[in-house]
Amino acid sequence: MADxxxxxxxxxxxxxxxxxWLGGHVDDLAAMVHPxxxxxxxxxxxxxxxxxxxxxxERSGKRYRATxxxxxxxxxxxxxxxxxxxTMLDLDENPA
Numbered sequence: 751m752a753d754x755x756x757x758x759x760x761x762x763x764x765x766x767x768x769x770x771w772l773g774g775h776v777d778d779l780a781a782m783v784h785p786x787x788x789x790x791x792x793x794x795x796x797x798x799x800x801x802x803x804x805x806x807x808e809r810s811g812k813r814y815r816a817t818x819x820x821x822x823x824x825x826x827x828x829x830x831x832x833x834x835x836x837t838m839l840d841l842d843e844n845p846a
Contacts, residue, residue, distance in 0.1 A: 795826040806846050813846040 763782065770778040787802045799822040806815050823835040 797824040797826075797831060798822070799824065814843055815846040816841070816843040818842060 767779060767782050770776065770782070789800045791798045799820075801820045801822075802818075803820065804815070804817045806813060808814070818841040819839045821837050821839055822833055824831040825834045826832075
């Protein structure tokens with residue numbers, strides 16, 4: 751089990767990611783996300799983003815490991831990219 755210092759470090763990383771996302775500073779995320787987990791394909795006014803994830807979490811006193819992929823579709827609207835569809839694929843969840 752992680753000690754409190756480790757938990758605080760991870761919590762701080764998550765706050766930085768969340769703050770960058772919510773603040774519209776998406777470019778800042780690159781320094782906080784492993785480059786192998788994100789794949790982006792753009793065709794004209796449409797982009798598809800696939801993000802691989804693995805997470806450990808605790809619920810009702812039990813630990814779980816979840817893995818899978820988020821798949822997002824974006825459409826260009828003027829200078830902005832708007833998310834128009836999202837799904838989760840390859841979901842797997844097991845006791846950790």
